[in-house]
Amino acid sequence: MADHEPLQEIDYESLPGGSLSSNLMAGAFAGIMEHTVMYPVDAIKTRMQIVNPSPSAMYSGITNAVSRISSTEGIRSLWRGIASVAMGAGPAHAVYFATYEMVKHELGGNVGTSDDHHPIAVATAGACATIASDALMNPFDVVKQRMQMHGSTYRSITDCFASVYRNEGLTAFYVSYPTTLAMTIPFTALQFTAYESLSKVLNPSKKYDPLTHCVAGGLAGAFAAAMTTPLDVIKTLLQTRGTARDQRIRECRGLMGAAKIIRENEGWGGFFKGLRPRIITTMPSTAICWTSYEMAKYYLLRNDEA
Template sequence: MANIEPPEEYEYEALPPNTSLLSNLLAGAFAGIMEHTVMYPVDAIKTRMQIVHPVGSATAYTGIANAVSQISATEGARTLWRGISSVVVGAGPAHAVYFATYEFVKHNLGGNVGNDHHPIAVATAGACATIASDALMNPFDVIKQRMQMHNSTYGSVFDCARTVYRHEGLRAFYVSYPTTLAMTIPFTAIQFTAYESLSKVLNPQKKYDPLTHCVSGGLAGAVAAGLTTPLDVIKTLLQTRGNSQDPRIRTCSSLFDAAKIINEREGMRGFMRGWKPRIVNAMPSTAICWTSYEMAKYYFYTREKERAI
């Protein structure tokens, strides 16, 4: 009887080389939607706290609990979910591109070779991934933040997009894109490098382990979020400038202009506004994102392995 050679074994984290692009896209889309929807209310609070001179009661927010209490009492708890459909529509394709780009660049830079650590390959892959995904996600992020603002009058995501385009033009959806990249490139590089490093320490066998993926993702997200909060504050100012009553903010058009306004009015403290809800949001969000992504990868991994038998 002829010997039947066992199927080639692949490292779970790398996925078999014949895994389709569609599989990576689906895994990324699943992770992105899960990440952004579960923690959306905390993200809404962060936006409220970061806006410079917001209208009405938002000026009185002193913390996460206080913000939840005030918003629930004056606007209703459902307000915390306003604009979530923009994230659902945008996060799927954006994160599909995000993780597909990450896996492609990481593989071609040798980031999946052996059990060695490859921080440069991982960081570079993460930077490339965020450049591609943010080009898709930035307009949806602008719409989301406009709808999260206090006393937002937009009836729907489409209404918000149409109104912003009519009054501010297409540029309004991308005025924050350079700042977004200035924030998300280091955020992603830090997050991916920290995640890969923690994963190798906590899970050296590279086995599918939801707890390890969750802990590594949460800690990586918290570190990256804390370090990039100043740029997130600047991004929020640029993305919500069209709704501001301040003429100087309305005409602000660059990262440096926004940073100057924040520094003049609030000093260095202003750049850390909303850092607590940002970390509270990022920690479980990235934990959910990585756990969901690894779950999807494992599903495709086991399916391809069964086909090879």
């Protein structure tokens, strides 16, 4: 046991982000864990954000949604489409964290002592990371939301991909990409900055500490999710427009058009539909994501050092 004690003292945060392979592996592990654990709540959030749903798909809250979905479709329907997010989350988050660590290092975010703070470098690195990862993840997210909807008839993610491409073309997978970036860039910048700031307060020594990584990640995610919910509602409208009953929604082409439709149909409150399940989903998801990432990063770096 004594032979391994020096390894516990590695200040892994002071290293230049670790190797590219370590960040890719840690990021992929974190992404899959983040998106799969809270998937059923995310499915409820998607359904609650649909504009002008059919009467059978209107829910007054999370409990009501679970009860109605369980009794009419079966509880397993809340996991429809999980294969899509699992397939996309691994590679997308690998790119996400690898880009984050690389840009943060290049901008001097790893320079100095544990007391130094680099919010600009962290926010910029987070923004670059989300641009790269969302380009890869967006089609998988479209498929996920199409399969999460009430009355979805797709037999598999392959069937969904093929059907959307055949009926709406390739643009259907990226019509929400500008809106996704408009949401995820501030979300990521807020989340990463809040996480780094909270980590410095809760864990000033910057040693590996799962509890502080979990708490900081959860709080940072909840804050960022609440601030960006209106854009998430717009994104949902754009990604599910092909199945809408309203012709205006089916022909909607971008962020401003979607925002106008939501405002006219739902009022200002429509931009905050699904706020509670979004926070409930995001808070543990980001806690899991950061804890998983820091754990994988720590052990990979420890093995490299050994």
